[in-house]
Amino acid sequence: QLQLQESGPGLVKPSETLSLTCTVSGGSISSSSYYWGWTRQPPGKGLEWIGSIYYSGSTYYNPSLKSRVTISVDTSKNQFSLKLSSVTAADTAVYYCARLPSDYDILTGYYVTGFDYWGQGTLVTVSS
Amino acid sequence: QSALTQPASVSGSPGQSITISCTGTSSDVGSYNLVSWYQQHPGKAPKLMIYEGSKRPSGVSNRFSGSKSGNTASLTISGLQAEDEADYYCCSYAGSSTSVFGGGTKLTVL
Numbered sequence: 528q529l530q531l532q533e534s535g536p537g538l539v540k541p542s543e544t545l546s547l548t549c550t551v552s553g554g555s556i557s558s559s560s561y562y563w564g565w566t567r568q569p570p571g572k573g574l575e576w577i578g579s580i581y582y583s584g585s586t587y588y589n590p591s592l593k594s595r596v597t598i599s600v601d602t603s604k605n606q607f608s609l610k611l612s613s614v615t616a617a618d619t620a621v622y623y624c625a626r627l628p629s630d631y632d633i634l635t636g637y638y639v640t641g642f643d644y645w646g647q648g649t650l651v652t653v654s655s
Numbered sequence: 656q657s658a659l660t661q662p663a664s665v666s667g668s669p670g671q672s673i674t675i676s677c678t679g680t681s682s683d684v685g686s687y688n689l690v691s692w693y694q695q696h697p698g699k700a701p702k703l704m705i706y707e708g709s710k711r712p713s714g715v716s717n718r719f720s721g722s723k724s725g726n727t728a729s730l731t732i733s734g735l736q737a738e739d740e741a742d743y744y745c746c747s748y749a750g751s752s753t754s755v756f757g758g759g760t761k762l763t764v765l
Contacts, residue, residue: 562752573658573759574693574701574744579752587752590656623700638748641691641706648700
């Protein structure tokens, strides 16, 4: 059974960089059939897609966060990571990692079909 | 990339059917049959209920169904049960390997 687990500091100071890692177990992060992504959910609010990565290292980011986000992958450790720089209180949220199955057709090219496995989420609070 | 539009809340009685709408644009919902729906209970991670517009993952009840017309996708839950009370989110593929979520809908089972 595939499992994803987020890890990282639960408290980050304003203007600093938030760093989280997602460890994948029960499956390989190097599979060509999946992307791996990060979403977040501020307290009492909705979900927001942050970005996704393919095992090759290709990355795709939410335009609203692109200038501050870096997602990377370490296939040797079966992990992928999120860095969000210059954080403010507005970045306080539960951060989730997830798997995204992908497919290909000649009209669409490569595409993702949804988030099928999720980590349990980790609350990151931005505060001094 | 703007968030998809969902009603803030819907409600229904046990046994009834409800439908949650998810309105996007011709750049996301309207361009692809790649809307997914998620159920989220308080304090829990979201759970995939529908993918590729109308497909159900293994283990998801056939009381959940999805459809699309133009720029609007819909999730229908038939035979409402108490355990269906949760928040529901839609998500659409938006091209170039990007995704966009809806604002979420709180379902209350009366």
